[in-house]
Amino acid sequence: MTAPNFTIEELPSAEIPRKGVWYHFRTFCRRYPLGAIGAAITLVFVFCAIFAEFVTGMDPYTTNAATSLAAPGSSHMLGADVMGRDVFSRIVYGARISLMVGVGSTLVGCFFGVFIGLASGYLLGWFDLITQRIIDMMQALPLLVMALVMAASLGPSLENTIIAISIPLIPNVARIIRSNTLSLREMPFVESARASGFSEWRIAIRHVLPNTLAPLIVLATAQLGAAILTEASLSFLGLGIPEPHASWGRMLSESAAEYVRTAPWLVIFPGIAISLVVFGTNLLGDAVRDMLDPRQRKT
Amino acid sequence: MTSYIIRRLLLMALTLVGMSIIIFIMLRLVPGNIADILFDSAGFIDPQEKALLEEELGLHLPLWKQYWDWIYGLVQGDLGFSYVSELPTVDELGPRIPITAKLAGLSLFFAVLIGLPLGVISAVKQNTWADYVVRIISLSGLSLPSFWLGLLILTAFVAWAGYIPIYTSAPETWYDELALLITPAIAVGFRASAIIMRLTRSSMLEVMRQDYVRTARSKGASENVINYKHALRNAILPVTTIIGIEAAFLIGGLIVTETVFNIPGVARFLVEAIQWRDYPIVQNLVMLIALIVVVVNLMVDLLYAVLDPRIRYS
Numbered sequence: 001m002t003a004p005n006f007t008i009e010e011l012p013s014a015e016i017p018r019k020g021v022w023y024h025f026r027t028f029c030r031r032y033p034l035g036a037i038g039a040a041i042t043l044v045f046v047f048c049a050i051f052a053e054f055v056t057g058m059d060p061y062t063t064n065a066a067t068s069l070a071a072p073g074s075s076h077m078l079g080a081d082v083m084g085r086d087v088f089s090r091i092v093y094g095a096r097i098s099l100m101v102g103v104g105s106t107l108v109g110c111f112f113g114v115f116i117g118l119a120s121g122y123l124l125g126w127f128d129l130i131t132q133r134i135i136d137m138m139q140a141l142p143l144l145v146m147a148l149v150m151a152a153s154l155g156p157s158l159e160n161t162i163i164a165i166s167i168p169l170i171p172n173v174a175r176i177i178r179s180n181t182l183s184l185r186e187m188p189f190v191e192s193a194r195a196s197g198f199s200e201w202r203i204a205i206r207h208v209l210p211n212t213l214a215p216l217i218v219l220a221t222a223q224l225g226a227a228i229l230t231e232a233s234l235s236f237l238g239l240g241i242p243e244p245h246a247s248w249g250r251m252l253s254e255s256a257a258e259y260v261r262t263a264p265w266l267v268i269f270p271g272i273a274i275s276l277v278v279f280g281t282n283l284l285g286d287a288v289r290d291m292l293d294p295r296q297r298k299t
Numbered sequence: 300m301t302s303y304i305i306r307r308l309l310l311m312a313l314t315l316v317g318m319s320i321i322i323f324i325m326l327r328l329v330p331g332n333i334a335d336i337l338f339d340s341a342g343f344i345d346p347q348e349k350a351l352l353e354e355e356l357g358l359h360l361p362l363w364k365q366y367w368d369w370i371y372g373l374v375q376g377d378l379g380f381s382y383v384s385e386l387p388t389v390d391e392l393g394p395r396i397p398i399t400a401k402l403a404g405l406s407l408f409f410a411v412l413i414g415l416p417l418g419v420i421s422a423v424k425q426n427t428w429a430d431y432v433v434r435i436i437s438l439s440g441l442s443l444p445s446f447w448l449g450l451l452i453l454t455a456f457v458a459w460a461g462y463i464p465i466y467t468s469a470p471e472t473w474y475d476e477l478a479l480l481i482t483p484a485i486a487v488g489f490r491a492s493a494i495i496m497r498l499t500r501s502s503m504l505e506v507m508r509q510d511y512v513r514t515a516r517s518k519g520a521s522e523n524v525i526n527y528k529h530a531l532r533n534a535i536l537p538v539t540t541i542i543g544i545e546a547a548f549l550i551g552g553l554i555v556t557e558t559v560f561n562i563p564g565v566a567r568f569l570v571e572a573i574q575w576r577d578y579p580i581v582q583n584l585v586m587l588i589a590l591i592v593v594v595v596n597l598m599v600d601l602l603y604a605v606l607d608p609r610i611r612y613s
Contacts, residue, residue: 099502133314134317137314142551144551145550146553150325154328237572239573249444252446264454264458267451274444279442297359
């Protein structure tokens with residue numbers, strides 16, 4: 001038997017080549033084309049929201065009597081409202097408000113929903129019983145009615161709109177997280193963590209919580225569209241975002257009755273913006289659900 | 300079954316009592332009541348007159364006493380008086396409820412009429428152009444705000460017919476009323492139809508993979524018999540639930556649509572009452588909505604046992 005004429009360093013690496021971001025992106029687009037379209041639409045609105053100043057050179061709050069109700073044209077791409085404000089720049093800045101409220105209320109709703117659901121499913125007993133009854137009560141009202149009463153109670157402002165929409169979202173999140181926690185707490189890895197002497201809270205936060213993230217992401221993407229629609233409805237009814245913020249729902253409310261005949265662009269363009277962003281988040285939400293919930297994939 | 304119904308009724312009562320407390324507290328979270336609104340809008344504040352008005356409306360009483368008076372009256376059928384019009388709440392809500400109920404019924408009818416067949420077609424023709432079209436329609440239904448759809452319909456009417464079909468005075472015949480309600484019903488029902496469409500499709504696809512459907516096909520049954528007699532009858536169960544839930548939750552869409560079409564229904568009235576902090580109207584209306592939701596939920600659960608004899612409640 002002769003000694004090999006190469007060293008161990010010269011052997012080819014046994015490591016499986018890691019797939020890059022570009023590979024995952026292409027796979028996602030190929031498997032979920034509608035989800036990719038949704039992601040692209042959502043990204044366009046996110047870009048507008050972050051870089052609104054660069055997307056449009058016009059100020060959304062500057063009034064000009066000379067351009068009142070100007071039709072779409074070279075000076076105002078999507079026309080001007082009754083105060084002569086540029087509709088395109090108001091829509092671009094409106095994306096910031098809409099996404100801020102949508103993402104903000106979804107995050108706040110998910111945060112409290114996760115906390116309540118986790119505690120309810122983990123502690124059980126009286127805490128669970130009382131929490132579940134309160135959730136039953138909160139779910140007895142439609143999202144908009146609950147948000148309407150909350151918004152009216154808190155008063156119109158950006159922060160209050162986020163709170164008003166996030167509170168009705170809590171029960172949905174808490175229910176899902178609770179049911180997941182109930183099944184997870186009986187799993188062998190939780191039992192072994194308990195046997196290792198970890199505290200119950202440590203097990204709940206470090207071991208159970210990360211395993212509830214997949215359904216949480218699915219739910220959050222589905223709730224995002226609902227939150228954006230609710231903000232638009234609240235602002236349309238005059239109980240959401242106050243002036244001078246450029247809110248899509250408020251833009252429609254200002255133009256609803258008076259300008260349907262004379263300036264239909266005031267009705268059409270803000271509505272397209274709302275529908276497109278919700279359409280995008282819904283498509284993305286469907287793809288995320290299919291990706292993370294294999295049971296749904298076949299249907 | 301009887302014990303199940305009794306248990307559910309007790310749970311319903313508990314939910315409604317809890318809801319009444321939540322609504323009562325929420326409406327009083329922020330300082331300021333109708334007396335403040337009236338005096339602020341008038342531009343002057345005479346503390347004596349304001350105190351007199353608050354006493355007249357019972358707003359000076361401790362919160363627990365106000366709550367007790369409301370619940371005590373509610374149980375006895377006394378819903379109190381509107382702070383704004385000073386009319387009995389029953390008289391304010393009475394004429395408005397039928398208008399909203401008709402609109403909700405029509406919306407649901409439209410939603411089922413469109414949603415169910417399109418959902419079946421989408422499932423039967425899975426991954427064909429018909430399926431893609433239906434899926435895009437259903438996603439659009441979920442994405443379009445109902446008030447914007449209403450505004451678009453109004454814009455279209457202005458452009459093509461030269462008039463706006465909104466409530467200006469009470470319609471004289473049922474035909475006139477139907478003509479006025481059909482467009483807002485489409486605006487409200489479109490979203491519900493999208494939800495029904497999506498659920499019918501996924502439920503049908505689930506059922507169509509079952510062994511008994513394959514057996515029926517291998518026995519030579521026609522596609523129509525398989526789709527409608529075997530698949531749809533079994534797929535309808537979850538769809539029934541969603542139809543029930545949507546019936547109860549239509550109020551969300553009705554609130555904005557009644558505002559757009561100027562319909563003097565109870566949903567638009569809720570927004571006006573909230574803006575005026577007209578507590579008796581808001582509290583009783585919210586309780587009515589909550590009652591409808593819990594009753595419909597119970598009815599859907601009971602309907603389950605009728606539609607599927609395998610389900611037995613104990």
